Amino acid sequence: MKNQNLNNIIECLKTVYDPEFPMVDLYTLGLIYDVKLNWEKVDITMTYTTIACPLWDMLQQLVKNAINDKFPTYEVNINITFEPMRTPQMIKDKDIQKLFSN
Numbered sequence: 846m847k848n849q850n851l852n853n854i855i856e857c858l859k860t861v862y863d864p865e866f867p868m869v870d871l872y873t874l875g876l877i878y879d880v881k882l883n884w885e886k887v888d889i890t891m892t893y894t895t896i897a898c899p900l901w902d903m904l905q906q907l908v909k910n911a912i913n914d915k916f917p918t919y920e921v922n923i924n925i926t927f928e929p930m931r932t933p934q935m936i937k938d939k940d941i942q943k944l945f946s947n
Contacts, residue, residue: 850916851882857911858889863904865894871908875935878926887912890924892931901925 858872858880871877871891879890889908893901909921933945 851880853915854880854882854887854912857915858908861904861907861911863894864900869936869938869941871904873937873941875931875937885916885918886920886922887916888922888924890926892926894931896927 855872858877859870861871862869863871863874863876866874874894876893877889877891879888881888891908893904898904905923905925908923912919912921933942936942936945
């Protein structure tokens with residue numbers, strides 16, 4: 846059940862799009878580094894496309910909302926990191942990765 850819920854949480858994350866790249870979700874873009882589920886607590890480690898991202902607060906709220914829409918009782922904690930710095934190689938879709946690699 847835990848693995849299924851974790852997969853469902855990842856599917857929720859795939860519905861959140863970066864306004865700078867509205868054709869690619871945050872998870873596929875590689876901005877979500879890690880997702881951990883412990884009972885009804887979700888810990889997400891993520892980054893932004895740039896350190897000076899002006900939408901950092903909005904992106905965090907979009908992530909929380911996406912999870913809480915399906916799992917309203919879950920506590921969602923978001924940890925922001927820039928270690929390692931995001932690179933195009935972190936994009937999970939190889940075709941999209943090619944677009945950002947040049």
